[in-house]
Amino acid sequence: MNKSILFKNRPKGKPALSDFEITEIEKPSPKDGEILLKTKYISVDPYLRGRMRDEESYIPPFELNKPIESMLVAEVIESNNKDFKTEDVVSGMLKWELFQTHTGENLNKIDTNLAKPSAYLGILGLTGLTAHLALKHIGKPEKGETLVVSGAAGAVGSVAGQIGKIKGCRVVGIAGSDEKIDHIKEKFGYDEGINYKTTENMQKAIEKNCPDGVDVYFDNVGGETLDAVMMNINRFARIINCGAISIYNEKGVPTGPRLEGIMIKKSALMQGFLVRNHFDEFKSSIKELAGWLNEGKLKYDETIVKGFDETPQAFLDLFEGKNTGKMVVEI
Incomplete structure (x- = not known):
């Protein structure tokens, strides 16, 4: 059948x-x-x-x-x-x-x-490739920087956070339950986590958990979470627009804060990412991810x-x- x-x-x-x-x-x-x-x-x-x-x-x-x-x-x-x-x-x-x-x-x-x-x-498919290649080409995390990841317990986010730790970053994750926050800290090595469902003021919560500001933001959700992170970015910050699940089911075009002023003032880069644009790098990327996996540096x-x-x-x-x-x- x-x-x-x-x-x-x-x-x-x-x-x-x-x-x-x-x-x-x-x-x-x-x-x-x-x-x-x-x-x-x-x-x-x-x-x-x-x-x-x-x-x-x-x-x-x-x-x-x-x-x-x-x-x-x-x-x-x-x-x-x-x-x-x-x-x-x-x-x-x-x-x-x-x-x-x-x-x-x-x-x-x-x-x-x-x-x-x-x-x-x-982790060795499109989600792992997305995390790896988006950070490589847009995020470019450096040792000592702060990386924030939304959808941090998800397939892409959990890998992105771990790569950030491999690169020497302070990594803060945003997820939707206390259980997920505990999980990303205990299993994936996130330094801090924010439960967006129980947090009244995301902007202040990000400020508190990122005392040195945000250098790289790996965005999987868009919407109000993106708005809150943008209020905390550093000069020359890199924002990866990877997903926007918070608005996928909207019937109209949602509006929000105008970010042009922040982008100019901070000389920030915001760029959309599609993993299919980097097909020629898939084999080398999988090889590096598999290496980290076998070394115990990546979990999934x-x-x-x-x-x-x-x-x-x-x-x-x-x-x-x-x-x-x-x-x-x-x-």
């Missing part, structure tokens, strides 16, 4: 289960030059919300009544392609289907001896949801902060 998860409706505001449809489809057979893949793990990520809008972006929007797609780990179970053999494990942008055929183009074979397969959707969390049919709910749970680290669906 084969199954597919289709995109049924373009949500207005927060997505719902009714925006997805799980349907049974025929199990395909690979043609000459193709491979047959069996899905092992599915990555659910906040950026998928943007692809649900019918608007121009850096990646095409999802088509109605067509399968959702994201990064998957899959096993080759049949091959008519000389470059792949059965039992190869690969990662790539694939459809939310139990079985699918593929030409093999843009798929990466993964080394399951280096790390377990699901890690290639997280996964929130594993089991069952193909649970994939839509796992995606929705991201917007409720129910994940610690990378949210992955295990088939």
